[in-house]
Amino acid sequence: MSHHRLTPRMRTLLASVARSRQPAIHTLTPVEARSRYGAMAEVLDLPRVPLARVETLEIRTHHRCAARLYASRPAEISKPLPVLLYLHGGGFVLGGLETHDSLCRQIALRSGVAVLALDYRLAPEHRFPAAVEDVWAALxxxxxxxxxxxxxxxxxxxxxxxxxxxxxxxxxALMARDADLPLAMQLLITPGTAADLDSASHQRFGEGF
Known part of the structure; x- marks a missing residue:
């Protein structure tokens, strides 16, 4: 394992994590893991920037999902903003509106688009394909x-x-393509799009980061 390509701040963070001797997150119960993830989620994020529009709402389709809308300016009928439906990470088990609040605010601020963060259902309480159904319904x-x-x-x-x-x-996005629903773009940050774990990046960064 080599950290020589990391920034000094990230090397310091990883060293602190190693010294803390916290149990691996996959060894915790879902409730324990969610609590820990929630406490650590925004450690490296910028402070939650104020925006002109931050609204928590509910999307009612086949299942009611909470969501939060972020926009850097108020709604304008004459020139409405485009919108990004944003889905938090967390291994399909962790995360929610609070863990990704700072990130969504920054995306809305820096991109100039509105961001709608979706609180989709999580496993193991809600088995696959519950999360997919929530996302597809919201889209x-x-x-x-x-x-x-x-x-x-x-x-x-x-x-x-x-x-x-x-x-x-x-x-x-694939479902939208097959249903002829137009999408302006997709934004994928460290997605899991393959089942194999033998890529060069997995071999180089799979342990200790």
């Missing part, structure tokens, strides 16, 4: 009128996420 809702209801541009809808959320985003 259809946005494109078919939900974005307009929120004062956003339903003709410019994108989907994205990180880690497990990025995997869900990739799946939903």
């Amino acid at each position: 259809q809702w946005l494109i078919n009128g939900g974005a307009t209801f929120l004062g956003l541009d339903s003709t410019r809808v994108a989907i994205g996420g990180d880690s497990a959320g990025a995997t869900l985003a990739a799946v939903a």
Whole structure:
């Protein structure tokens, strides 16, 4: 394992993690892991920047899902913002609206688009394909009128996420393609898109990071 390509701050962080001797997250119960993940999720993030529009809402489709809307300016009927449906990471078991609040605020601030973060159902309480069903329902809702209801541009809808959320985003993008639903783009941050673990990056970074 080599950390020579990392920034000094990241090397310091990994050293601190190693010294803490915390149990590996996969050895914890879901409740324990969620608590730890929630406490550590925004350690490296910027402070939660204030935005003109931050609204927690509920999307009612086949299942009610909480969501949070972020935008750097108020709704304008004459020039509605495009919207990114964002899906948090956490191995399909961890994470939620709070763990990714700072990140979603930064995306909305720096991109100029609205971000709608979805609190999709988590395993093991909700087995596959519950998360996929929630994401697909929310994406259809946005494109078919939900974005307009929120004062956003339903003709410019994108989907994205990180880690497990990025995997869900990739799946939903394929479903949208097959259903002829137009997507402006997809944003995939460290997605899991293959079942094998033998790539060069897995061999180089699979342990100790």
